[in-house]
Amino acid sequence: MHVLASFEWSVIWDSQGALWGGFKHTMKAGVVGIVLAYLVGLVLGALRAHRIPILNQLAASYVELIRNTPILVQIFFLYYGLPVLGIHLDVFTVAWLSITIWGGAFMTENFRAGFEAVPQRLSEAGYALGFTRLQEFLYVTLPIGGRIALPSTINSAISVIKNTSLLLLIGYPELTYVANNIQSNTFRTFEMFTALAVYYLAIVWTLSALIRFLERRLALPEAF
Amino acid sequence: MNPLPEWFRPVSEYILREGVPETLRMAAIAVVASLVIGVVLGTLMTIRFRPLQWLIRFYVEVWRGLPILVTVLFIFWLPAFDVGRHHVQLSAYQSAALALTLWGSAQVAEATRGAVQSIPNEQHEAAAALGFGWVGRQTFVILPQALRRMVPPLVGLLVNTIQNTTIAFAIGVNEVLQAGQRQFENVTSGLTGQPVAPSYAPFLIFGYVALLFFIICFPLTRLAAYLEKRLT
Amino acid sequence: MKRLVVLTIVLGLVVAAAVAATFGSAAPARGVSPQAKLPPKPKLPALPAAVKARGKWLIGVKCDTPPFGWQDTSGKNRGYDVEVARQFAKWAFGSTSKVDFTCVTTASRIGTLTSGRVDIIISTLTWTADREKVIDYSVPYYNAAGRLLVKNNVAVGKLATWMPGKKIVSTSGSIYDRWIKNCFKNTSFQVVSSPAAGVLAVKNDQANAMMYDDAFLVGVAANDSSLKLSSNIFLKVPWGVGIRKNEPDMKRWVDAAVRGMRNRDLFWSILKRTIPRRFWKTFRPNAPSPAHKLQYPRSSPPENNCPS
Structure with missing residues (x-):
């Protein structure tokens, strides 16, 4: 393929500044989205695991709604639909909000599974020590269940970062948006794809390595 | 009595008639192809031959690691090329289906590897004792057991693939979301002869698109959860 | 009716004469009415082979x-x-x-x-x-021109004085994108994902105006009484x-x-x-x-x- 033969590093080099700008936008939306998704997941996951009436059902409906519709449709719905309700958001807000709502649903499930995996006898031991429900959660379920859930939540966080690429379709100038723009002017497909791949794989593989590291470090003793 | 507004009926019919089959067909193609490629790669990964393992691991990590949109755009951007005597030129639809397959086959390969390795070694040995070669062992003894364990995640893959067809929106494939967008433009422009829609139109159109996906995906996620429960 | 026919013929002749005068060298033998005399199909060069073979x-x-x-x-x-x-x-x-x-x-x-x-x-x-x-x-x-879609109560006047400080939306990669960056440094420009999204942005006061091709905007403005086109016409560029x-x-x-x-x-x-x-x-x-x-x-x- 002659395309490979004519690979021009200078194309990547010349667009380095623009790509870096896109990367910063990706990280900005991604980090805000991940942090908030963790918060949503922790709170709703706890509500679900402890079967708090009404709130549990509401959280379950939210999770099912988000898991069974494409995130891109959710982004469009927020982008076009919310203004109809009189809620006017700028693109950045729609960006982090949409990935938070999506990531929050998946993290709710991650944390619920983690909390539910905490053996019954441990929380009973907590109550025996005179813990209130909140204390039991904070000192028993959260540390143990959170540990169990951590690797799967990082997987969700990885998906949140990958999903920021979809924000190109509402005009948020993240990494894919920038690369797509450059390629539609220069037609240097391979160069732009290589640059994109390096950026995304660097983020994703770093986080995957973190999962493996944590899985080893935080592995619960056999007794559990 | 139809409670839906007059302008919406042809719009919803268009999405249902044009968009839904396009989405389902693409998902079906991608899932079947992912299954075939993924099971082969996943089984090969269990062979203790390092270079092959590394190669497949690289394939899996790359296509799983990249956002699918990036893969879709890349394949779509590729200029035509020749493979032997064949002039290969993928349409937008084919590009998207291929991208979904690369991603899906990476998922299946990983799942297959896990499932195959979870089959106790005694099974291999028993099959060998019966006189099966490697291929026979895999085909008749190991894979049937491994595949049973993979059914719930495979239903999950189907759900994800159906949802991910929306990414083909970016290159103009008329899947459900694109179908909704086209009609949204039509009812906004006032030049198509279609009645002009009120300002809540996007709420209704994209809400309808979301509803269609929910109707398709919700039973499947329930099924996956049920199968998962039955298996354990 | 008769007067109308005569008028049409006269007008036709005038136009034809004007055309003949302007493009005389290009169409020397075209007589009074070039349109009427043209065969329904022009003489076209051979089709490219690949297209012809495909049919x-x-x-x-x-x-x-x-x-x-x-x-x-x-x-x-x-x-x-x-x-x-x-x-x-x-x-x-x-x-x-x-x-x-x-x-x-x-x-x-x-x-x-x-x-x-x-x-x-x-x-x-x-x-x-x-x-x-x-x-x-x-x-x-085709010849497109750029127009501004604004709320009904907005008075634009001269672009050079109105644009600074305003928020304008248009689609990404459009000629308007580059024009605004080149000429209106103090105008904030926001990309929208589709023309319909731009219309919504103006309707919902997320932007002061949408800058886009006249053909699309004319239809929108005619059908929505809360919106109008400013009188400014700019960037006439053919397709x-x-x-x-x-x-x-x-x-x-x-x-x-x-x-x-x-x-x-x-x-x-x-x-x-x-x-x-x-x-x-x-x-x-x-x-x-x-x-x-x-x-x-x-x-x-x-x-x-x-x-x-």
Whole structure:
């Protein structure tokens, strides 16, 4: 393929500044989205695991709604639909909000599974020590269940970062948006794809390595 | 009595008639192809031959690691090329289906590897004792057991693939979301002869698109959860 | 009635004379009424071999951009660009149905052409010097102009004084994008994902105005009493059929076909077929005709042309 033969590093080099700008936008939306998704997941996951009436059902409906519709449709719905309700958001807000709502649903499930995996006898031991429900959660379920859930939540966080690429379709100038723009002017497909791949794989593989590291470090003793 | 507004009926019919089959067909193609490629790669990964393992691991990590949109755009951007005597030129639809397959086959390969390795070694040995070669062992003894364990995640893959067809929106494939967008433009422009829609139109159109996906995906996620429960 | 006929004939003669005078050297033997005398089909050069062998066209058109390329609710491709493609099919193969349409988007259209997925693109493709480095353009077949869509109570006046401090939306990669960056440093520009999204932004006060092609905005403003077009008209740049570089046969055929359509005033017939009658007057100058040939602004890039 002659395309490979004519690979021009200078194309990547010349667009380095623009790509870096896109990367910063990706990280900005991604980090805000991940942090908030963790918060949503922790709170709703706890509500679900402890079967708090009404709130549990509401959280379950939210999770099912988000898991069974494409995130891109959710982004469009927020982008076009919310203004109809009189809620006017700028693109950045729609960006982090949409990935938070999506990531929050998946993290709710991650944390619920983690909390539910905490053996019954441990929380009973907590109550025996005179813990209130909140204390039991904070000192028993959260540390143990959170540990169990951590690797799967990082997987969700990885998906949140990958999903920021979809924000190109509402005009948020993240990494894919920038690369797509450059390629539609220069037609240097391979160069732009290589640059994109390096950026995304660097983020994703770093986080995957973190999962493996944590899985080893935080592995619960056999007794559990 | 139809409670839906007059302008919406042809719009919803268009999405249902044009968009839904396009989405389902693409998902079906991608899932079947992912299954075939993924099971082969996943089984090969269990062979203790390092270079092959590394190669497949690289394939899996790359296509799983990249956002699918990036893969879709890349394949779509590729200029035509020749493979032997064949002039290969993928349409937008084919590009998207291929991208979904690369991603899906990476998922299946990983799942297959896990499932195959979870089959106790005694099974291999028993099959060998019966006189099966490697291929026979895999085909008749190991894979049937491994595949049973993979059914719930495979239903999950189907759900994800159906949802991910929306990414083909970016290159103009008329899947459900694109179908909704086209009609949204039509009812906004006032030049198509279609009645002009009120300002809540996007709420209704994209809400309808979301509803269609929910109707398709919700039973499947329930099924996956049920199968998962039955298996354990 | 009789008076009308006479008037028409007189007018026709005047126009014909004017045309003959202006383009005398190009059409020396065309007598009084060039349109009437032209055969229904122009003499066209040979079709490019690949197209001829296939027996039909593969043409990229928009499917989300009324009134140029869109799909009606029955799934049929409609619009000005689509009709131009059908005319090409009629002249190439004797039937308007000898064409397969590929839906392209603004972002995908040039890639779809250069990668060889289609023969040509007729997809609202504004001429720019940058694009002309990558693809060839046919002679122009439509003349677009930029307009501003604003809320009904907004008075714009002169652009140079109104624009600073305002928030303007348009689609990404458009000529308006570059024009605003070049000429209005203190104007904030926001990309929207589609024309309809831009309309919503103005309606919902997320932006002061949407800057876009007149054809789309005229329809929107006419149908929404809360919106209007300002009187400013800017960035008149023609559209062309996109052709791959180094395909002289293709360029020769398409150019001849576009000229043939222009000389028979077919673009105007097509425009009349594709937009509601109340907009005809507004759009008449946008279609090229025997008396109104369009030209690309090759000598001065329009996006660098700032209003004072």
